[in-house]
Amino acid sequence: MRQALSDSLVSAAKNNCKVILLTGDHGYGLFYEFRKHFPSQFLNAGVAEQNMVGMAAGLARAGYFPIVYGLSSFVPIRVLEQIKLDVCHDNLPVIFLGDGAGFVYSFLGTSHQSTEDISATRAIPNLSIYSPADRFEMSSVMDLALELRSPCYIRIGKSDVGDVHFQSLNLSKDDIPACSISDSSISFIGTGSMVKMATQLADEFRASVYSAPIIKPFNKQRFLELILNSQALITFEEHSVYGGLGGMIAEIISENCPKKLLRIGVEDRFSRYCGSYQYLLKEHGLDIDSVRLKITNFLNINHNQY
């Protein structure tokens, strides 16, 4: 997935000399190829994210296409106001890459973990939000982002959980790609790193699995079709259950076709301890055993017929 990102960035710079990659002193390894081939299109803005985003707005106004990289705790969270006022208010073509979203930095504690970034950015007008699950989605959302000519936030979470698709995607044609389809009417809808877990649990629950890499603007009609065709709905995300994918689906359901929904995500709490990524998932009840139990209980209570 990181290779796919690096390849997309290199190709973006190659295709357009106005593409400028800015980083707040992060991404040493990730940008090796980019810096090697396009040093003049790379700017390390220093540990100064607010200025970096304001500058990106200025560069965009001056005819450039800035791609702003940071850890998602900082881009978008630390610079939310600059994103809103300097960039989104005027619909400027700036791509924000928020890396290490969720619990990637499991040893570093709350400062480097972000489970609020989708929620915080969803309410900003003009901002598209993408949350890729694997390398195929990464490449495709980068294609979308580069064609947008308006601001977008790409949330990059745990990147080495493995593919959830088998081949390249075109998200402009299929924006809620299915990972597997079952003959039951249980649907798992995931985004980012948690799509993989949804695929791992699909068989035992005979569930269909869909990935939602495009959080905003979302295809309401397709989501509605998916929801109407499902008896049981479960969302998966390494993000707060407030305001992320689960919140978004809940909004669609409550306005159109009320039914029970299980939102698998972070239950409004910070990490208490540190440890491996797998340990932290478990602390938050997001390891596969905890998730299996939540789904079983949900289906038993609400969907005895299954």
Add this chain to the structure above:
Amino acid sequence: MLIKNKFDTKKLRRTVIDMAYAGSSVHIGCAFSIIEILATLYSNHLRFPGGNMLAENRDYLVLSKGHGVMAQYACMRELGWLPDNAFINYFSDGSELKALSDSRVSGLEVSSGSLGHGFSVGVGLAMGAKLSKSDQKTYVIVGDGEINEGAIWEGALFAAHHQLQNFMVIIDDNGFQAMGRSCDVLDLGSIQSKFESFGFNATSIDGHDETAISEAINRLQKSSSTAPKAIIAKTVKGKGVSFMENNNSWHYTRLNADTHAKSIAELSGDKS
């Protein structure tokens, strides 16, 4: 093409007073301290090829202290960029001109008022011009209170590190911020030495002396130094109306019929 008209600063202030009265708006003191700075920039320094405020290769004027935007509106009226009814109808429902700078108004480069934003956007504009090998200049006006913001100093580091000699910040050093004297709220010490220590070519002048402003801009722009530039303009908040000068209540106070009439009486006649 330079815009040659020399503005009548008393008339600019009358425009501000009339629009503030029409809209029952505040921030008159903030606008009055930057009247001469803006008049000088528009008259003698900002280049708008073909007189077009949106010309691609124009110089950029970024009013980072968006609270002073009425002063900029007044200049834009003199340039014919804003119609009279925009002033008469200031703050009426559905009107375009806001109390703070909004980039959707043609002629205003950024949305500001949340402080410490315009400086960085200006740094980005200057960096863009440098990368494009364009001779466009970027002028950013900040308030002395505004430079409490940390983002200003992040941007100052960047501008100096990249030797953005096309970037000039003008600090409206009126000595006040929203709740009191700047030295009492959060003392900045010497603003000039602060910018110098960040690598700027800096100078201090009387911010109401148009000749001094213009000479300082020319001197810095013609300097062989590749450093970014800073002008610390010593100004008077509320300048031009005796009972507003250095009276910080005019950050917030609205005009009534009496204070409106007294202000206009003080500002009548020709140039200051």
